[in-house]
Amino acid sequence: MEKFNTIQSSAVPLPIENMDTDQIIPARFLKATTREGFGDHLFRDWRYKADGSPNQDFILNNSVYKGEILVAGKNFGCGSSREHAVWAIYDYGFKVVISSFFADIFKSNALNNGLLPLVVSDDFLHLIFTEIEKDAATKILVDLKQQTVEIAHQQTVFEIDSYKKMCLLNGYDDIDYLLTLKDKIEQFEKEQVLF
Amino acid sequence: MKTLFDKIWDTHIVSKLESGSDVLYIDRHFIHEVTSPQAFAGLRQRGLPIFRKEKIIATADHNVPTLNQHLPISEKLSRHQVDTLIENCKLNDIELYGLGHPYQGIVHVIGPELGITRPGMTIVCGDSHTSTHGAFGCVAFGIGTSQIEQVMATQCLILNKPKTMRINIEGILQKDISAKDIILFIASTLTTSGGTGYFIEYAGSTVRALSMEARMTICNMSIEMGARGGIIAPDETTFKYIKGKPFAPKGAMYEQALDYWKTLYSEKDASFDKEYHFNAADIEPMLTYGTNPGMGIKISQTIPHVQEVNNPLELEKSLAYMGLKSGIPLVGLPINYVFIGSCTNSRIEDLRIVAEYVKDKQKAPNVQAMIVPGSKQVERQAKAEGLDKILEAAGFELREPGCSACLGMNEDKIPPGEYCLSTSNRNYEGRQGPGARTILGSPLTAAASAIAGKIVDIRTINS
Numbered sequence: 330m331e332k333f334n335t336i337q338s339s340a341v342p343l344p345i346e347n348m349d350t351d352q353i354i355p356a357r358f359l360k361a362t363t364r365e366g367f368g369d370h371l372f373r374d375w376r377y378k379a380d381g382s383p384n385q386d387f388i389l390n391n392s393v394y395k396g397e398i399l400v401a402g403k404n405f406g407c408g409s410s411r412e413h414a415v416w417a418i419y420d421y422g423f424k425v426v427i428s429s430f431f432a433d434i435f436k437s438n439a440l441n442n443g444l445l446p447l448v449v450s451d452d453f454l455h456l457i458f459t460e461i462e463k464d465a466a467t468k469i470l471v472d473l474k475q476q477t478v479e480i481a482h483q484q485t486v487f488e489i490d491s492y493k494k495m496c497l498l499n500g501y502d503d504i505d506y507l508l509t510l511k512d513k514i515e516q517f518e519k520e521q522v523l524f
Numbered sequence: 525m526k527t528l529f530d531k532i533w534d535t536h537i538v539s540k541l542e543s544g545s546d547v548l549y550i551d552r553h554f555i556h557e558v559t560s561p562q563a564f565a566g567l568r569q570r571g572l573p574i575f576r577k578e579k580i581i582a583t584a585d586h587n588v589p590t591l592n593q594h595l596p597i598s599e600k601l602s603r604h605q606v607d608t609l610i611e612n613c614k615l616n617d618i619e620l621y622g623l624g625h626p627y628q629g630i631v632h633v634i635g636p637e638l639g640i641t642r643p644g645m646t647i648v649c650g651d652s653h654t655s656t657h658g659a660f661g662c663v664a665f666g667i668g669t670s671q672i673e674q675v676m677a678t679q680c681l682i683l684n685k686p687k688t689m690r691i692n693i694e695g696i697l698q699k700d701i702s703a704k705d706i707i708l709f710i711a712s713t714l715t716t717s718g719g720t721g722y723f724i725e726y727a728g729s730t731v732r733a734l735s736m737e738a739r740m741t742i743c744n745m746s747i748e749m750g751a752r753g754g755i756i757a758p759d760e761t762t763f764k765y766i767k768g769k770p771f772a773p774k775g776a777m778y779e780q781a782l783d784y785w786k787t788l789y790s791e792k793d794a795s796f797d798k799e800y801h802f803n804a805a806d807i808e809p810m811l812t813y814g815t816n817p818g819m820g821i822k823i824s825q826t827i828p829h830v831q832e833v834n835n836p837l838e839l840e841k842s843l844a845y846m847g848l849k850s851g852i853p854l855v856g857l858p859i860n861y862v863f864i865g866s867c868t869n870s871r872i873e874d875l876r877i878v879a880e881y882v883k884d885k886q887k888a889p890n891v892q893a894m895i896v897p898g899s900k901q902v903e904r905q906a907k908a909e910g911l912d913k914i915l916e917a918a919g920f921e922l923r924e925p926g927c928s929a930c931l932g933m934n935e936d937k938i939p940p941g942e943y944c945l946s947t948s949n950r951n952y953e954g955r956q957g958p959g960a961r962t963i964l965g966s967p968l969t970a971a972a973s974a975i976a977g978k979i980v981d982i983r984t985i986n987s
């Protein structure tokens with residue numbers, strides 16, 4: 330996993346609530362057996378028309394909006410547990426998704442892949458959308474160490490699990506840690522009675 | 525005092541992190557062809573072996589054809605994915621119930637019917653509907669591929685303990701109302717995010733009176749409210765279901781297991797972070813009108829207006845996609861496709877309900893009715909009971925087991941713009957194929973609507 334520290338970037342706004350992982354990546358693109366290349370199919374049915382031509386109304390096809398940060402509506406990533414949704418977002422080039430609420434499995438998948446699911450208040454999310462609307466080039470500064478996010482000289486603090494923060498900052502993943510617990514795990518197995 | 529969920533979770537903690545997270549031991553790990561290949565590849569890259577291969581059970585379900593399963597899979601990518609699973613299982617000596625195996629089927633159907641899923645366990649699978657297994661009084665939840673790799677490597681996961689919610693349903697259901705109606709009713713109240721951060725226990729006299737199949741339908745859709753899992757305390761219905769299943773404990777072991785299983789309930793004064801109460805008598809046949817499973821109405825109601833919902837934009841967008849309007853009922857809407865299947869409603873009880881209704885009837889000429897059993901065992905049982913003949917005589921096509929048109933990964937897709945009354949769990953845009961319009965409902969509503977060629981209220985027909 331890549332280390333995450335600070336990111337300063339313009340952002341792509343996607344103010345749609347309850348964006349499910351079927352929209353992020355439709356099931357018919359889950360047939361690969363590797364983690365690479367899913368970015369091409371990110372938001373596939375929103376980005377492209379049925380005939381395969383780009384849908385110019387969709388934000389990712391608007392060259393005014395770009396950057397490493399995706400700003401999304403409430404309850405982002407609900408539905409299927411497919412980690413392909415996170416791989417697609419990361420492969421496309423995003424390093425952070427900001428929303429006021431994430432679905433559980435998506436959030437955990439994101440953290441396991443070095444994609445920061447950054448939770449802000451509804452008000453701050455609204456502020457971000459407003460600032461981007463005013464000026465698409467507005468930069469957002471995300472500082473994981475300080476747990477702050479800043480846009481247009483307004484800053485807020487975000488919460489993150491301290492263990493997950495340490496993992497992201499150092500590029501560690503859960504297996505690295507779990508392997509150090511092998512003795513404890515084997516001891517647990519010895520004592521467990523499983524019916 | 526402890527909840528049922530606490531009892532199971534707490535006895536599976538191997539270690540605690542300073543951050544407050546738990547290292548949780550996983551008793552059973554189901555895998556399938558779509559979300560596992562990258563986990564196997566990840567382990568290979570790290571040079572790690574599978575830690576406890578005997579705790580993994582594999583099947584091919586998401587991406588398999590539901591016709592001619594005895595032939596090689598014609599679609600190249602699907603074949604490659606299924607072949608990769610076969611190869612990975614072979615290399616790692618993992619039990620695989622793949623195509624052609626008498627136990628093959630949808631992962632959440634086969635675990636319970638084989639007696640692999642049992643009370644008190646922790647169970648994971650790279651599929652969000654793993655919540656289904658909670659019907660047996662176990663802590664079961666869906667995970668991502670990185671977590672599949674973690675479980676393969678260490679049999680553990682690092683997790684923050686979810687909050688607890690109890691949903692109580694009391695009283696007797698109206699005639700012809702099923703578990704699917706119950707859970708769509710609850711989802712329409714809680715919305716698609718109302719359960720996020722929680723593990724839901726379903727309780728109350730209505731739940732106690734349900735069969736295991738019905739309880740699985742309810743727990744299955746816990747994720748549709750955002751909850752990681754659902755759980756129902758095991759009781760005599762559970763014990764009777766498990767007894768004699770191929771992998772269930774036998775003899776003295778069963779008796780010992782029973783003693784333990786009987787301790788699995790929420791203590792009288794256990795406290796939950798959130799609690800809801802519903803009255804069974806309020807539940808009607810339910811249908812969805814929008815593009816998430818929380819957008820449901822009672823069949824007697826009309827589609828809401830923008831003033832009546834929290835998210836008017838979402839409603840407008842959903843209705844535009846669905847080709848529907850506020851203020852109209854769903855009853856009477858012509859439908860050309862009916863799909864009966866998925867991990868929500870593809871068990872023998874579902875097939876029996878459908879067969880009983882369609883017996884000596886004929887589907888409407890405009891309808892294509894597909895019925896996909898959850899497993900080879902369900903398929904064999906259906907044939908043994910003669911249900912296949914009844915279904916075929918009514919014009920329903922009984923296919924071979926798989927996830928099928930629930931997610932449209934294989935050839936079983938609904939064409940763009942067409943309505944499909946589906947017994948599956950998700951009505952997202954494009955879920956059953958690009959442009960497909962999904963209306964979720966119960967197997968009985970689906971069967972009756974297939975016969976009528978349009979959506980019907982079963983209560984007006986059966987009264």
